[in-house]
Amino acid sequence: MTVEGSHTIAVPPERAYQLLLDPKILAQCMPGCDELVTTAPGEYQMKMKVTLASLAGLFSGKVRISDENPPDSYRMVVDGTGKIGFVRGEGLIQLSLAGTGTLITYKGQAQVGGTIAAVGSRLVDTTSRMMIRKFFDRLADLAAKT
Amino acid sequence: MSTISVPSTKTEKLVGKRVRRKEDPRLLTGTATYVEDLKLPDLHHAAIVRSPHGAARINRIDTSAAKALPGVVAVFTGADVRDIGGVPCGVTLPGLKVPKHHVLAQNRVYYVGHAVAVVVATDRYIARDAADLIEVDYDPTPAVTDPEKAMAESSPVVHPDFGSNIAFVYEQAGGDVDTAFAEADVVVKQRITSQRLIPTALETRGVVAQWHKGERHITLWSSTQIPHLMRSLVAGMLGIAENDLRVITPEVGGGFGSKLNVYAEEALIAWVAMNIGKPVKWIESRRENYMCTIHGRGHVDYYELAAKRDGTITGMRVKLIQDLGAYHQLLTPLIPVLSVLMLPGLYRFRNVKAELVGVFTNAVPTDAYRGAGRPEATHAIERIVDMLAAELKMDPLELRLKNFIKNEEFPFSTATGLLYDSGNYSAPVFKAAEIVGYKKLREEQKAARAEGRLMGIGVSTYGEVCAMGPSAAMPAGGWESATVRVEPSGKVTVLTGTSPHGQGEETTFAQIVADELGVSLDDVRIVHGDTAVVQYGIGTFGSRNTAVGGAALYEALQEVKAKLTRFGAMMLQTDDVLYENGCCHSPSNGKQVTLQQISGQAYLATKLPPQTEPGISVTKFWEPPNFTFPFGAHICVTEVDRDTGHIDIKRYVCVDDCGKLINPLLVAGQVHGGVAQGLGQALWEQAVYDDSGQLITGELTDYAVPKATMMPWIESEHTETPSPVNPLGVKGVGEAGTIGCSPAMVNSVVDALSPLGVKHIDMPLTSEKIWKLIHAGVN
Numbered sequence: 040m041t042v043e044g045s046h047t048i049a050v051p052p053e054r055a056y057q058l059l060l061d062p063k064i065l066a067q068c069m070p071g072c073d074e075l076v077t078t079a080p081g082e083y084q085m086k087m088k089v090t091l092a093s094l095a096g097l098f099s100g101k102v103r104i105s106d107e108n109p110p111d112s113y114r115m116v117v118d119g120t121g122k123i124g125f126v127r128g129e130g131l132i133q134l135s136l137a138g139t140g141t142l143i144t145y146k147g148q149a150q151v152g153g154t155i156a157a158v159g160s161r162l163v164d165t166t167s168r169m170m171i172r173k174f175f176d177r178l179a180d181l182a183a184k185t
Numbered sequence: 186m187s188t189i190s191v192p193s194t195k196t197e198k199l200v201g202k203r204v205r206r207k208e209d210p211r212l213l214t215g216t217a218t219y220v221e222d223l224k225l226p227d228l229h230h231a232a233i234v235r236s237p238h239g240a241a242r243i244n245r246i247d248t249s250a251a252k253a254l255p256g257v258v259a260v261f262t263g264a265d266v267r268d269i270g271g272v273p274c275g276v277t278l279p280g281l282k283v284p285k286h287h288v289l290a291q292n293r294v295y296y297v298g299h300a301v302a303v304v305v306a307t308d309r310y311i312a313r314d315a316a317d318l319i320e321v322d323y324d325p326t327p328a329v330t331d332p333e334k335a336m337a338e339s340s341p342v343v344h345p346d347f348g349s350n351i352a353f354v355y356e357q358a359g360g361d362v363d364t365a366f367a368e369a370d371v372v373v374k375q376r377i378t379s380q381r382l383i384p385t386a387l388e389t390r391g392v393v394a395q396w397h398k399g400e401r402h403i404t405l406w407s408s409t410q411i412p413h414l415m416r417s418l419v420a421g422m423l424g425i426a427e428n429d430l431r432v433i434t435p436e437v438g439g440g441f442g443s444k445l446n447v448y449a450e451e452a453l454i455a456w457v458a459m460n461i462g463k464p465v466k467w468i469e470s471r472r473e474n475y476m477c478t479i480h481g482r483g484h485v486d487y488y489e490l491a492a493k494r495d496g497t498i499t500g501m502r503v504k505l506i507q508d509l510g511a512y513h514q515l516l517t518p519l520i521p522v523l524s525v526l527m528l529p530g531l532y533r534f535r536n537v538k539a540e541l542v543g544v545f546t547n548a549v550p551t552d553a554y555r556g557a558g559r560p561e562a563t564h565a566i567e568r569i570v571d572m573l574a575a576e577l578k579m580d581p582l583e584l585r586l587k588n589f590i591k592n593e594e595f596p597f598s599t600a601t602g603l604l605y606d607s608g609n610y611s612a613p614v615f616k617a618a619e620i621v622g623y624k625k626l627r628e629e630q631k632a633a634r635a636e637g638r639l640m641g642i643g644v645s646t647y648g649e650v651c652a653m654g655p656s657a658a659m660p661a662g663g664w665e666s667a668t669v670r671v672e673p674s675g676k677v678t679v680l681t682g683t684s685p686h687g688q689g690e691e692t693t694f695a696q697i698v699a700d701e702l703g704v705s706l707d708d709v710r711i712v713h714g715d716t717a718v719v720q721y722g723i724g725t726f727g728s729r730n731t732a733v734g735g736a737a738l739y740e741a742l743q744e745v746k747a748k749l750t751r752f753g754a755m756m757l758q759t760d761d762v763l764y765e766n767g768c769c770h771s772p773s774n775g776k777q778v779t780l781q782q783i784s785g786q787a788y789l790a791t792k793l794p795p796q797t798e799p800g801i802s803v804t805k806f807w808e809p810p811n812f813t814f815p816f817g818a819h820i821c822v823t824e825v826d827r828d829t830g831h832i833d834i835k836r837y838v839c840v841d842d843c844g845k846l847i848n849p850l851l852v853a854g855q856v857h858g859g860v861a862q863g864l865g866q867a868l869w870e871q872a873v874y875d876d877s878g879q880l881i882t883g884e885l886t887d888y889a890v891p892k893a894t895m896m897p898w899i900e901s902e903h904t905e906t907p908s909p910v911n912p913l914g915v916k917g918v919g920e921a922g923t924i925g926c927s928p929a930m931v932n933s934v935v936d937a938l939s940p941l942g943v944k945h946i947d948m949p950l951t952s953e954k955i956w957k958l959i960h961a962g963v964n
Contacts, residue, residue: 120237122317124237125237125238127325150877152237152238152297152877152879153237153297153879154237154472156237156297156875156879156881156883157297157472157475157476157879157880157881157883157884157887158472158884158886158887160875160879160881160883160887161887
C-alpha cells in the first residue's frame with residue numbers, strides 16, 4: 040500500500056522539523072499514542088491503540104529515523120505488532136517553505152498483516168489517511184500554540 | 186407361535202417420493218448435538234497462535250507471559266510436537282514433492298494462519314487471551330501467492346529445500362492431438378481461470394479429545410466427513426494402535442469437501458489431551474476457518490480446441506496450473522487430476538493432451554470443494570465450446586448436440602481413460618430448451634439487442650464422474666459398508682460407513698429400508714459416524730453416499746430378506762413363502778407372519794431353520810464396478826444493466842440426470858445448494874491473497890457468499906437414465922448443481938455482452954468488472 044500526501048503547518052521548516060522529531064510532540068499528535076520514548080538517537084519505542092472499524096488493539100513498535108537532512112527531509116521506518124496484526128512501513132518525509140509556513144510531503148510504502156489485513160483491508164487505506172490527517176491537524180494546533 | 190392373517194398396511198412405496206427429512210425436527214429445534222455442544226467434566230479449551238505472515242523464519246517464541254496467566258494449564262510450540270507424525274497427504278503421483286507437514290510450525294511459517302503454538306486453559310476466553318500474550322519473533326521473507334508467478338525462476342521459493350515451487354507435473358494424452366490441430370479448420374484458445382474459493386460450511390471445524398488414562402484409550406470427536414479414515418490416519422500420526430482411538434462424528438453442519446480431510450488440529454488436540462490428562466476442546470473461529478481450512482479451486486488454465494468448419498470438435502490441448510498452497514492436505518494433488526479425467530466432457534472427440542502443473546504458493550492448501558476438480562474442468566470446457574460456437578457463428582446448443590456421444594455409442598471409452606457406461610445426453614438439453622422456450626428466447630434476444638438491451642442466454646451441458654468410486658481408482662478404498670440389524674422387536678437399525686454432513690441420508694436410507702422390509706420410516710434408525718459402533722467405512726464425498734453406501738445397504742437388505750424368508754418358511758411350515766410388505770406370507774396356504782414375529786423368533790431361537798444362525802444382522806461391504814456418470818443441461822437467461830454492470834438472472838433452468846431419484850425433495854435441495862455455490866463462484870466469491878501473502882478476504886464481510894435474496898428462482902427438472910453400476914440405479918447429485926452452474930452463468934453474460942465484442946470473462950463476474958467491460962473505451 041502506498042501512503043502519500045501533504046499538509047501545511049504555519050511554522051517555518053526549521054521549527055516544523057524540530058516538532059516532527061520531538062517525542063513529546065509526537066506522542067501528543069499521534070492518535071491513540073499511549074507511550075513514546077527515545078531508546079537511542081533517532082529511535083523511539085512506542086505503544087499505540089489502533090481502532091479499525093470493529094477491530095481495536097494495542098500496537099507496540101519501533102520508529103527509526105534515518106537520512107536526517109534538517110530541515111529538508113528525513114526517512115522514517117515503522118515496525119509495529121499487536122494482537123490484531125502488524126504494520127510495517129517506510130517513507131520519506133520532505134519539508135519545504137510555503138509562504139511563511141511549511142509544506143510537509145510524505146511518500147512511502149506500508150504493509151499490514153494479520154487480522155487487520157484479513158478483516159479490515161478495505162478500511163486500512165481510509166483509516167490510515169484519517170489518522171495521518173488527525174496527526175497533522177494536531178501538529179498544526181500545537182505549532183500555532185508554541 | 187401363532188400366525189395371523191391381518192394384512193400389513195405398509196404397501197405404499199417411499200422410494201421416489203418427496204419425503205420430509207427425519208433429521209429436520211432436531212436441526213430446526215436446536216436439539217441436535219454438534220462438537221461445540223459437547224460438555225465433559227473438567228473440559229479444557231485450546232486456542233491456537235497463528236502466523237500473521239505469508240512467509241517468515243521464526244527466531245524465538247516467548248510463552249512465559251501466557252504460561253503465567255491464571256487458568257493457563259499448558260503451552261506447546263513446534264519443538265514440543267516435533268515427533269507427532271506429519272499431516273497426511275493421501276496421494277501418490279510420480280515425482281510428487283511432499284513437504285513434511287508438522288502439526289505446529291517448526292522454524293518457518295509458510296502461510297498466514299499457519300499454526301505456531303497451542304495454549305490450553307480452563308476457559309475458552311483465558312485460552313484466547315493467553316494466545317495473545319505469546320510473543321513470536323518473526324523474520325519475514327518474500328512470499329508468493331500467484332501460481333503463475335510462483336513458477337518463474339525468480340520467484341521466492343515456498344519450501345527452499347525443494348529449489349522450486351513445482352510440486353509435480355502430470356501429463357495425460359489420448360489419440361493424436363498434434364494431427365487434430367494440424368488438420369483443424371478452426372482453433373480457439375483461451376486462458377481460463379477458476380479462482381480460489383472458501384468452502385464456508387455453516388459449522389466451522391471443531392475437535393474434542395478425551396484421554397481415558399486407565400483404559401489407555403482416546404476418544405476424538407471431530408466435525409468430519411471421514412471418521413474411519415481419520416481414525417486410521419490420526420492413530421498413525423500419534424503412533425498409537427488404531428483400536429486405541431475412537432472417532433465420533435456428531436452432527437456435522439456442512440463440509441462441501443472441506444471436512445474430507447485430516448487436519449493438524451485433530452492430532453494436535455488429541456496429543457494435548459493425552460499430555461495434560463484432561464479433555465480438551467478446540468472450536469475453529471470463522472476467521473481461522475477462512476485462513477486455515479482448505480480452499481477450493483485455484484486454477485489458471487490454458488485451453489485450445491480444434492474443430493472442423495462444420496463444427497465437429499477434433500481435439501483439445503490443455504495446460505492446467507493448480508495453486509496447491511503451501512502444503513498438501515489429504516487429497517490436494519489429486520483434485521486437478523480429476524479435472525484432467527473430465528476433459529472430454531460429454532463430447533465424442535478422442536484427441537486430448539493435458540499437462541498439469543501443481544505449484545506451491547504461500548497460501549492455505551487447496552483441496553476438495555464441492556465438485557473437486559470437475560467444476561474447474563467443466564467450466565473451461567463449456568466456455569471454450571461456447572467460444573467455438575461464437576467463432577463458427579453456430580448456435581451453442583446445436584454445436585453441443587452435434588458433438589455429443591450418441592446413445593448407441595455407450596459404453597464409450599474416453600481419451601482420458603474413463604469408460605462412460607450409459608447416457609442420453611441430448612435428452613436433458615431438449616427438455617431444458619423446451620422449458621425455457623429456447624427458440625423464442627433467441628427471437629426475444631434479437632429484439633432486445635435491437636433496442637440496445639444486453640440480454641444473454643447461456644448453456645452448459647455437463648458430465649460428471651462421481652459415486653467415488655472403484656477402489657482401484659481411489660487413494661483409500663472406494664467401497665462402502667452397511668450393517669442391517671433387525672432388532673428383536675422388529676425395529677431396524679442400520680449402521681452405515683458413510684458419514685453424512687447435511688445430505689439427509691437418515692431419510693433416504695430409511696426410505697430404502699422401509700420399501701425393502703415393509704416397515705415405516707419411524708421404525709428405522711440410521712447410525713453413522715462412530716468408529717466404535719459402525720464397521721469400517723470410507724465416508725461421504727464425491728456424490729457417493731447413495732450410489733455406493735446406499736448400494737451396500739440394498740445388498741445387505743437382500744440378505745436380511747433371505748434370512749427372514751427362511752424363518753418365515755419355518756414358522757409357516759411351507760417352502761412356498763414370500764417376504765413382502767413387512768410379512769412373510771404363503772400364497773399356497775394364505776398364512777403369514779409379521780416381521781416382528783419373525784425377529785422375535787430369530788432372537789428367542791427356540792427353533793431355527795436349517796443351517797441358520799440366531800439373530801438377524803447382516804453386514805455387507807460393497808465394491809462399485811465403476812464410477813457413475815451423471816449429466817445434465819443448465820440454461821441461464823440474463824440481462825445486464827449497462828449503467829451499473831448488474832446482472833439480472835431472468836431464468837435459471839436445470840435438467841439433471843442423476844439416475845433414479847430416491848427422494849426428489851432432497852435431490853432438489855442438493856441441486857439448489859449446488860447452484861447457489863456455482864453462482865457464488867460465477868458471480869461473487871473469491872479468496873484473495875495480496876502479494877505479501879495476506880488473505881484480504883478473511884471474513885464474511887469481505888468474502889461474498891450468496892445470500893437467499895441473491896438467488897434466482899431455480900426451475901429444476903430431471904431426466905432419469907438409471908446407472909447400470911449399482912442396484913439402485915442412482916448416480917449421485919451432490920455436486921451436479923455446482924458443476925453445471927458456473928459455465929451456464931458465465932456463458933449467458935458473455936452472450937449478453939457479445940455485441941460489445943466481449944469473448945470471455947473470468948469469474949467472478951462482479952458488477953464492477955462488467956461495468957468496466959461495458960464502458961471500456963468510453964474514456
